[in-house]
Amino acid sequence: MISIYDINDAYGNIADVIRRTPVLTSRTLSAKTDNKMFLKGEHLQPTGAFKIRGATNKVRTVAEEGAKHIVTASSGNHGQAVAYIAGKLGLEATIVVPENAVSSKVAAIRGYGANIMTCGTTSTERLQKAEELTTEQEAVFIPPYDDPLIMAGQGTAGVEILEQIPDVDAIYITIGGGGLISGIATAVKESRPDVKVIGVEPEQANDTFLSKKQGKLTAIERADTIADGLRASQPGDLTFPVVQKYVDDIVLVTEDEITEALVFVLERMKQLIEPSAAVAVAAAMTNKAGLHEKNICSVVSGGNMALDKLAGIIGGLSPVTLTR
Numbered sequence: 417m418i419s420i421y422d423i424n425d426a427y428g429n430i431a432d433v434i435r436r437t438p439v440l441t442s443r444t445l446s447a448k449t450d451n452k453m454f455l456k457g458e459h460l461q462p463t464g465a466f467k468i469r470g471a472t473n474k475v476r477t478v479a480e481e482g483a484k485h486i487v488t489a490s491s492g493n494h495g496q497a498v499a500y501i502a503g504k505l506g507l508e509a510t511i512v513v514p515e516n517a518v519s520s521k522v523a524a525i526r527g528y529g530a531n532i533m534t535c536g537t538t539s540t541e542r543l544q545k546a547e548e549l550t551t552e553q554e555a556v557f558i559p560p561y562d563d564p565l566i567m568a569g570q571g572t573a574g575v576e577i578l579e580q581i582p583d584v585d586a587i588y589i590t591i592g593g594g595g596l597i598s599g600i601a602t603a604v605k606e607s608r609p610d611v612k613v614i615g616v617e618p619e620q621a622n623d624t625f626l627s628k629k630q631g632k633l634t635a636i637e638r639a640d641t642i643a644d645g646l647r648a649s650q651p652g653d654l655t656f657p658v659v660q661k662y663v664d665d666i667v668l669v670t671e672d673e674i675t676e677a678l679v680f681v682l683e684r685m686k687q688l689i690e691p692s693a694a695v696a697v698a699a700a701m702t703n704k705a706g707l708h709e710k711n712i713c714s715v716v717s718g719g720n721m722a723l724d725k726l727a728g729i730i731g732g733l734s735p736v737t738l739t740r
């Protein structure tokens with residue numbers, strides 16, 4: 417299991433690449449939730465999500481160990497982060513993406529200088545292709561979450577939260593494969609065990625909620641949610657033990673709660689965030705943990721929202737919601 421020491425080492429390893437992102441506040445949001453609310457703005461990282469923290473820690477370490485070529489399988493935020501840091505460090509990167517990948521995301525990855533390889537439409541097909549490629553080319557595979565260096569890198573966001581909000585009482589963190597929450601939970605619980613760490617998942621992607629409840633890794637059939645960064649079908653082998661050890665509670669939000677939080681942050685706070693990030697805001701807005709008069713931080717994990725999808729969300733709202 418990773419420790420706070422790994423996270424401090426990671427911080428030294430990535431500090432020149434990542435941004436110490438701001439913590440945003442909103443009086444309306446605080447009043448709405450009967451708590452003092454803080455949003456940790458990871459949507460303002462280079463490449464638009466916290467993923468650059470873990471990717472930089474991992475890629476820099478394997479580069480120091482002699483890697484020249486790295487491979488991953490993700491058209492989303494992890495793929496963009498890996499492509500970006502590889503370009504910066506002068507490594508060759510190949511990103512395996514699905515045939516139906518969003519063209520703007522593929523263009524961003526290509527823009528960072530990475531090779532693109534398309535393969536199938538399922539994550540199983542992509543992972544298999546990435547593995548083949550890794551062996552053939554003597555490259556190094558960069559996992560999206562289930563890796564100690566990735567987890568430690570994501571945990572650096574937790575170190576910043578404790579520095580930026582010294583009197584924080586509870587932190588809401590969105591869960592996909594569990595890299596972000598396992599890193600932050602380790603950073604927080606190994607220095608401030610009194611601070612509550614609360615995981616959040618969409619009701620329709622509740623694999624970690626079920627796994628924690630049943631005390632063992634539990635997979636779900638499909639994760640049919642607008643939060644496209646949270647579609648992992650089960651927690652990771654390395655991330656789940658950390659969730660069991662350090663996460664106080666996991667709460668669930670509905671699809672409507674997610675879009676309502678996204679629109680609130682856009683309209684009232686002038687920040688464009690993505691659905692996976694809105695999940696953590698939604699939990700605070702609907703006060704899932706039942707907290708009052710506390711200092712609450714929601715981690716806004718990313719801001720890569722496709723504008724056509726945003727238009728769909730806004731077009732679907734009733735005028736009442738928009739002017740409230």
Ligand SMILES: *Cc1c(COP(=O)(O)O)cnc(C)c1O
Nearest residue numbers: 493592593594595596645717718
């Ligand atoms: C990857 C991602 C998540 C989930 O992170 P995990 O480490 O897989 O739990 C949440 N939000 C955004 C925006 C992401 O890119």
